């Protein structure tokens with residue numbers, strides 16, 4: 582249904598509508614998401630807390646256009662994405678969505694700054710501008726002095742802060758994070774998460790963060806879980 586012309590502009594940046602995602606098995610398919618509905622507004626932070634194997638990563642992959650739903654659709658800023666070509670989905674993902682994973686997945690042969698410059702230059706930015714933004718982001722994450730180091734020369738917390746900076750390098754409107762602090766000790770997890778939260782709040786990103794950490798979940802605007810393949814608030 583079209584919004585009324587006098588309504589304020591829709592603030593929903595991500596919406597899943599009756600999304601079903603299943604994996605083929607020998608006997609019957611393994612259904613992970615079943616007619617799942619979910620919506621997230623600009624600037625909203627949402628924690629996704631569910632037991633291991635419940636489908637958190639699957640939900641993030643479908644929401645992030647890395648996997649296609651068998652049924653239902655994903656809407657990015659109102660645009661239905663299910664029927665789009667792989668190339669178009671990749672373009673939308675690159676411009677609109679940042680991903681952070683449990684492991685940093687930084688390119689080992691490049692410095693921290695270069696890792697953050699890479700997605701910007703793929704998006705067409707010139708090297709000096711990409712470098713300036715990388716340096717700003719490193720400063721913001723309080724690791725400005727580590728920009729010339731390669732990932733192997735950084736601590737786990739520093740590596741993850743570089744990964745977060747890289748995820749937002751192209752100024753996406755949505756951040757999807759899969760256990761972003763799951764590989765860190767509790768103290769490091771705490772300060773990495775603080776940096777992530779500050780960045781999200783400051784930039785007005787909508788963030789969906791899968792986590793087993795209830796302290797982190799409690800700091801989000803909203804908490805959701807997966808129940809029988811559906812997304813429910815708790």
Ligand SMILES: Nc1ncnc2c1ncn2[C@@H]1O[C@H](COP(=O)(O)OP(=O)(O)OP(=O)(O)O)[C@@H](O)[C@H]1O
Nearest residue numbers: 604605611613631632633634635636637638639640
């Ligand atoms: N490609 C695949 N083929 C078959 N089954 C899969 C595939 N990917 C995931 N699964 C299954 O789907 C279920 C949900 O997996 P998913 O990784 O989404 O869970 P999760 O909640 O993120 O778990 P964790 O907290 O352990 O990371 C699991 O039972 C998993 O084994």
